[in-house]
Amino acid sequence: MVFYFTSKVKDPNGVAYQYYMGKDKMENEELIKYGWPEDFWFHVDKLSSAHVYVRQAPGRTVHDIPREVVEECCQLVKENSIEGCKKDAVDVVYTPWTNLKKTGDMVAGQVGFHYDKQVKKVKDVLREHRDQVKYLEKGKVERTMDEFIAAREERDRKVREREKRLKVEAERKRKQELEEQKRLQELRSYASLNNSENMTSNKDAGYDSDDFM
Numbered sequence: 001m002v003f004y005f006t007s008k009v010k011d012p013n014g015v016a017y018q019y020y021m022g023k024d025k026m027e028n029e030e031l032i033k034y035g036w037p038e039d040f041w042f043h044v045d046k047l048s049s050a051h052v053y054v055r056q057a058p059g060r061t062v063h064d065i066p067r068e069v070v071e072e073c074c075q076l077v078k079e080n081s082i083e084g085c086k087k088d089a090v091d092v093v094y095t096p097w098t099n100l101k102k103t104g105d106m107v108a109g110q111v112g113f114h115y116d117k118q119v120k121k122v123k124d125v126l127r128e129h130r131d132q133v134k135y136l137e138k139g140k141v142e143r144t145m146d147e148f149i150a151a152r153e154e155r156d157r158k159v160r161e162r163e164k165r166l167k168v169e170a171e172r173k174r175k176q177e178l179e180e181q182k183r184l185q186e187l188r189s190y191a192s193l194n195n196s197e198n199m200t201s202n203k204d205a206g207y208d209s210d211d212f213m
Helices: 025-034 067-079 131-138 145-204
Strands: 002-010 016-022 039-044 052-055 089-096 120-126 141-143
Touching: 002 067, 002 131, 002 145, 016 025, 016 067, 025 145, 039 067, 052 067, 067 089, 067 120, 067 131
Parallel strands: none
Antiparallel strands: 002 016, 002 141, 016 052, 039 052, 039 089, 089 120
8 A cells, every 4th residue: 555645735836745655665665666756755864664755846856845845754754663753853864766776685665875965864853743743644545556556657658748749849840940941041042043133134235334435
């Protein structure tokens, strides 16, 4: 199962932020595989915990995540850590889903990073904000992993269609520009030809000063 949580915080388009996490380490493995490029991953630093993701709009970076959203994700991973939930404070790391690295020698649910510079850390996440978790838990929704994977496939299909449309439109504009360049070149050639003929006709007409004598 995949658990979804809806935040009170809304993005610039007025849509509430949504978080999701797997039920166990095997499902975390699937989330690592089928996450979206728009996702950002949260985890308690140096302790076992849930993998919590927040999804942003395309083109947004780790710096665009609102502070309140970061706080809620930190509380979710702390609360869903067997060791972390017992501690007064823990550190939490987060990074883009695209920065997660999985190698063959890693156990289920374990990940590394491609670039450490893309990893952000929140120090001393306290238990005193647990009321945020209670609110999120009330609106928790469960969905199957098949539904999660299907959503990723649908997302990819739409991206491919959009890229195809953009490619077709770019090719159409390129052909239009080439046709316009050809048309202008033909006009310039025609104008040059007319000027040349006019000059020849004027000369043949004998309009020379000696002819009037």
